[in-house]
Amino acid sequence: HTIQAFRAALLHSIADPAEVGPTASYEYFEDGLLVIENGLIKAIGHAADLLPSLADNTPITTYPDALITPGFVDTHIHYPQTGMIASYGEQLLDWLNNYTFVEEQKFSDKNHADTVAKLFLTELLRNGTTTALVFGTVHPESIDAFFEVANDKHLRMIAGKVMMDRNAPDALLDTPQSSYQDSKALIQRWHGKNRLHYAVTPRFAPTSSEEQLTLAGQLLHEFPDLYLHTHLSENKQEIEWVKALFPEREGYLDVYDHYGLLGKRSVFAHGVHLCESECQRLADTQSSLAFCPTSNLFLGSGLFDLSKMEQYKVNVGLGTDVGAGTSFSMLQTLNEAYKVMQLQQKKLSPFKSLYLATLGGAKALNLDAYIGTLHPGTEADFVVLDYHATPLMQYRMAQATTLEERLFVLMTLGDDRAVKATYILGEVSHQR
Ligand code: GUN
Numbered sequence: 001h002t003i004q005a006f007r008a009a010l011l012h013s014i015a016d017p018a019e020v021g022p023t024a025s026y027e028y029f030e031d032g033l034l035v036i037e038n039g040l041i042k043a044i045g046h047a048a049d050l051l052p053s054l055a056d057n058t059p060i061t062t063y064p065d066a067l068i069t070p071g072f073v074d075t076h077i078h079y080p081q082t083g084m085i086a087s088y089g090e091q092l093l094d095w096l097n098n099y100t101f102v103e104e105q106k107f108s109d110k111n112h113a114d115t116v117a118k119l120f121l122t123e124l125l126r127n128g129t130t131t132a133l134v135f136g137t138v139h140p141e142s143i144d145a146f147f148e149v150a151n152d153k154h155l156r157m158i159a160g161k162v163m164m165d166r167n168a169p170d171a172l173l174d175t176p177q178s179s180y181q182d183s184k185a186l187i188q189r190w191h192g193k194n195r196l197h198y199a200v201t202p203r204f205a206p207t208s209s210e211e212q213l214t215l216a217g218q219l220l221h222e223f224p225d226l227y228l229h230t231h232l233s234e235n236k237q238e239i240e241w242v243k244a245l246f247p248e249r250e251g252y253l254d255v256y257d258h259y260g261l262l263g264k265r266s267v268f269a270h271g272v273h274l275c276e277s278e279c280q281r282l283a284d285t286q287s288s289l290a291f292c293p294t295s296n297l298f299l300g301s302g303l304f305d306l307s308k309m310e311q312y313k314v315n316v317g318l319g320t321d322v323g324a325g326t327s328f329s330m331l332q333t334l335n336e337a338y339k340v341m342q343l344q345q346k347k348l349s350p351f352k353s354l355y356l357a358t359l360g361g362a363k364a365l366n367l368d369a370y371i372g373t374l375h376p377g378t379e380a381d382f383v384v385l386d387y388h389a390t391p392l393m394q395y396r397m398a399q400a401t402t403l404e405e406r407l408f409v410l411m412t413l414g415d416d417r418a419v420k421a422t423y424i425l426g427e428v429s430h431q432r
């Protein structure tokens with residue numbers, strides 16, 4: 001039974017600004033107090049209101065010139081691509097063949113997987129990301145390695161073994177039966193253990209046979225609360241390829257729909273080139289999209305239309321998509337998201353950005369009862385963001401008077417240097 005408190009400016013999203021407007025979308029306490037008991041948030045409020053109720057011996061950590069927000073939620077990332085981030089010169093399909101399918105073969109070696117899993121999770125925490133939806137490789141060992149490290153760090157994480165049985169090098173192929181059996185064994189070993197969840201992870205339609213997609217759907221029926229994680233409508237050549245491989249389906253999303261892969265725990269990365277009926281179908285099935293701006297720009301995939309998804313009420317989270325994405329930082333990912341909207345003559349407000357990186361991601365992952373806000377009763381995964389992380393930020397912040405302005409500067413100039421500390425269940429797990 002341990003109680004501790006943090007005194008700082010506190011900010012969290014409480015609703016989507018697209019639904020309630022910017023001012024009703026957040027709660028802010030300029031001189032706030034966050035009270036933690038046994039890893040959960042016990043109270044949040046103005047320091048002046050809450051301090052009198054604390055026992056005299058309660059430890060209080062004070063962070064001046066900083067902002068506490070919920071930990072960031074990255075709704076799409078590949079841990080095995082850590083070592084190939086920033087690979088030059090290709091768009092999606094050549095990038096997969098020339099770089100990705102080479103790098104992922106290294107994960108047949110459990111020792112290699114262990115090393116990269118450690119580096120990857122350390123990097124997430126350095127950047128203030130406390131929960132992520134994560135691709136492994138085709139090798140089940142890649143997921144054992146990932147979950148072992150995530151479990152040691154007490155993280156809430158979702159991951160799955162890639163299912164792929166065609167259109168890739170032989171060394172990276174499974175079969176419908178082996179992918180089913182290997183996924184099932186991983187589900188039984190890890191799904192629901194402490195804070196871990198399993199995602200059935202067919203890579204994307206072109207690398208799975210119809211038989212494999214059928215078995216992916218079967219896994220979702222056999223076990224409760226599994227996630228479905230894949231890629232959708234990222235690149236125009238990819239979309240043409242899917243049409244050629246599945247001529248009997250109406251389009252890319254309909255391939256996944258046909259095998260029962262849509263639903264409220266289904267997350268589709270990208271969705272850059274979706275038609276109106278696909279947006280409607282995603283909304284009707286409560287499926288989610290991961291908006292991956294740095295990846296979409298780096299691979300030249302296209303511009304994600306966030307305002308269209310707001311119109312259709314499709315759940316959207318933010319994803320770094322490392323290693324096609326170019327940064328582990330969700331702040332830098334928001335910086336690029338803003339520019340993607342600018343290129344479409346649209347605005348991305350700082351409060352919508354905060355929502356995407358926290359509560360919106362938690363909702364996309366159906367985890368908003370546990371993470372994504374600072375509401376009492378939820379898990380104390382939070383970050384301390386340093387307004388004075390660099391001399392430039394300190395100088396610029398001196399001119400930023402409103403919360404909205406300060407938040408925007410933080411998101412535009414901030415990166416891992418702006419993450420002063422990351423807390424998991426109330427315990428510090430990264431500190432600068
Ligand atoms: N589509 C299929 N596989 C991948 C991948 O690894 N990265 C990205 N960005 N898109 C994909």
Ligand code: FE
Nearest residue numbers: 078231269321
């Ligand atoms: Fe991806």
